[in-house]
Every structure is written in structure tokens, then in C-alpha cells.
Amino acid sequence: MPHYEISVSHSLNTNRLSIITFGFLKVPFCFYSNSKYSSTMDTSDIEVMSQWFELCYDTGIQLEPATEMGQRIVNAYCGLQRHYHTLEHINHCLSVFDQIPDEIEDHNELRFAIWFHDFVYNPKSETNEDESAEIAFNWLQNLGVANPDLVRGLIQSTENYLQQPREGFTYRIMHDIDLAILGSEEIIYIQYENGIRAEFNHLTDREFFPAREEFLRNILERQPLFTLDIFVLQWEEKARQNIEKELERIKRVRILFPPIGE
Numbered sequence: 001m002p003h004y005e006i007s008v009s010h011s012l013n014t015n016r017l018s019i020i021t022f023g024f025l026k027v028p029f030c031f032y033s034n035s036k037y038s039s040t041m042d043t044s045d046i047e048v049m050s051q052w053f054e055l056c057y058d059t060g061i062q063l064e065p066a067t068e069m070g071q072r073i074v075n076a077y078c079g080l081q082r083h084y085h086t087l088e089h090i091n092h093c094l095s096v097f098d099q100i101p102d103e104i105e106d107h108n109e110l111r112f113a114i115w116f117h118d119f120v121y122n123p124k125s126e127t128n129e130d131e132s133a134e135i136a137f138n139w140l141q142n143l144g145v146a147n148p149d150l151v152r153g154l155i156q157s158t159e160n161y162l163q164q165p166r167e168g169f170t171y172r173i174m175h176d177i178d179l180a181i182l183g184s185e186e187i188i189y190i191q192y193e194n195g196i197r198a199e200f201n202h203l204t205d206r207e208f209f210p211a212r213e214e215f216l217r218n219i220l221e222r223q224p225l226f227t228l229d230i231f232v233l234q235w236e237e238k239a240r241q242n243i244e245k246e247l248e249r250i251k252r253v254r255i256l257f258p259p260i261g262e
Contacts, residue, residue, distance in 0.1 A: 048091040049074065055111050059145050069139060076119050084195030085118040089181075096180045097173070100230065106170045108146050112136060113154035113174055123199050129159040162218050165227055172227040182225065182242060183235025189242040193249075206257055213250050216243050 049070060056066035077087045093114045097107075104110065116136035120128045133155035140148040154174045157166050165175035181192045200208050219225065225239050226232045 048087050048094065051091075051094055052115060055108065055115070059108050061143055061145055065139075065143060073115065073119070076121075079121075081123070081199060082121065083198035084192055085121045085199065089118065090114060092181065093177050096177045100173065100228075104170070104173065106147070106150060109150045109154065110170060110173060110177075112140065112146055112151045114177065116151070117155045117158050117174075117178065121199075124202065129156050162215070162222075176226045176228050176231045179225065179239075180231070180235065182219075182239035183231070184238075184242070186242060186245070189246075193246055205253060209250050209253055213247060213254075216247055216250075219243060 052070050052073065053066055056070075074087075077085070077090065094111070097110060097114065113136070116132050117129070118132065119135055120131040122128060125131075133152040136155060137148045137152040140146050140151060150170070153166070154171065157171050157174055158178050161175070161179060165171050181189065184192070196212075197208065203211075220240065220243055224232050224236050226236055
């Protein structure tokens with residue numbers, strides 16, 4: 001088991017997160033990123049990275065590989081194209097995970113899956129989940145940590161939420177965690193809605209909104225949206241309200257579209 005404790009502070013003069021205490025010795029440590037998002041990293045972004053090191057510590061990962069992958073995670077989730085799939089999304093997923101009262105046998109695998117599930121994110125690609133899953137699998141397998149096959153499967157299961165989640169309690173948890181944003185307060189949901197639109201800014205409104213509408217209507221056909229009773233009770237009604245309101249907003253936008261051919 002590695003012996004290190006993590007404390008993270010933000011340097012106001014440089015775009016980095018610094019200071020890890022390794023045992024009783026302070027070791028210089030930095031996260032660098034040139035992205036617009038990370039240049040304004042707030043307290044929650046800094047705190048979520050401390051959870052990464054806590055997970056690595058709990059699973060016996062040494063400081064050096066934990067730090068190297070931590071840097072890659074920051075670079076990935078703070079990319080310029082990210083507006084919703086950011087460290088804030090990871091923080092939200094981890095917070096939802098902590099609300100589950102049952103003792104979860106595969107809790108470390110679920111946490112690794114949360115960290116890696118949007119590691120690769122290109123809105124133009126259809127292989128994001130598979131690529132993210134392989135990065136997680138290879139890293140964990142090389143370190144001999146957790147159950148890499150399960151982590152890979154959990155990440156791959158987030159590819160298509162129009163299908164029923166895979167069998168098994170662990171997969172149902174992953175499903176509900178990633179969809180939890182749908183049941184958030186309206187102001188948070190609208191931020192999510194705007195973030196998704198910004199990530200697909202390569203599409204015109206005429207291209208984006210009909211596809212988004214179709215996706216949302218298909219989601220509404222799911223009965224229920226969530227698979228765990230705790231989340232059905234907590235979020236199902238609110239999620240459906242949020243989706244219906246977004247569909248109304250899309251309807252108002254689509255009215256403004258000029259007829260095809262003009």
C-alpha cells in the first residue's frame with residue numbers, strides 16, 4: 001500500500017495545481033493545462049482531483065502512475081471542446097455515487113469507470129466509449145489493480161442510453177449515475193442542455209435540434225428512466241419535467257427555421 005496523503009492548492013500565478021504531501025515529505029507536483037476551461041478551475045475542480053488520488057491510494061496505486069494519469073485526466077476533461085463533459089460532470093457523478101446507501105461490492109471499479117467513461121470525447125466520433133474503455137483497461141491491467149474487464153464493460157455500457165442497461169446491479173448503478181443530470185434542478189439542467197449544444201457547435205441548428213428532439217422523445221419512452229428505486233423516487237418525475245420543457249424550447253427554436261430550399 002503506498003503511503004501518501006494528498007493536499008491540493010491552486011497557484012494564482014500559474015495554471016497548475018500544486019503540492020502533494022508524500023508521507024512526511026512535500027513533493028512538488030503540478031497539473032498543467034492550456035485549455036480555456038482549466039485556466040479558471042474552481043474549488044470543486046481542484047477537490048475532485050483529490051478524490052482521484054484517494055481512489056488510487058485505496059487501490060494501492062503508487063504516486064508516480066497516479067500522478068501521470070491524473071495529469072492525463074485533467075488534460076482530457078479540460079479540453080477546449082468540453083462544455084458539459086468536464087471535471088464538473090465527474091464530480092457530479094461521484095457525488096451521486098456517494099448517495100447510494102447500499103454496500104457496493106464493486107465500488108472501486110465503479111469509481112474508476114466514472115473517472116474514465118468520458119476520457120475520450122469527440123462529438124463527431126462514434127467510438128468514444130470504446131476508446132475510453134480501452135485506456136482504462138490497459139492502465140489498470142498494467143498496474144494489476146481492480147477488475148479491468150468490469151471497468152471496461154461499465155464504460156462501454158454508457159454508449160447508448162436508448163437501450164436497456166446491462167444485467168447486474170453494478171451496471172444499473174453506472175446507468176443511473178450517468179443519467180442523473182436529467183433529474184437535476186431546472187437551472188442545472190439548462191446548463192447541461194446548453195453545454196451539450198456547445199459541444200455540438202459543428203452542427204447547424206437545423207441539423208442539431210431535430211436529432212436532439214428525437215433522442216429526447218426516445219428517452220421518454222423508457223419506463224422508467226432510472227433503474228434503481230432510490231433514483232426513480234428521487235429523480236424520475238423531475239427528469240421527465242425537464243425533458244418536456246426542453247422539448248418545448250426546441251419546438252420554439254424549430255419554428256424559426258426557414259423552409260427547406262430557401
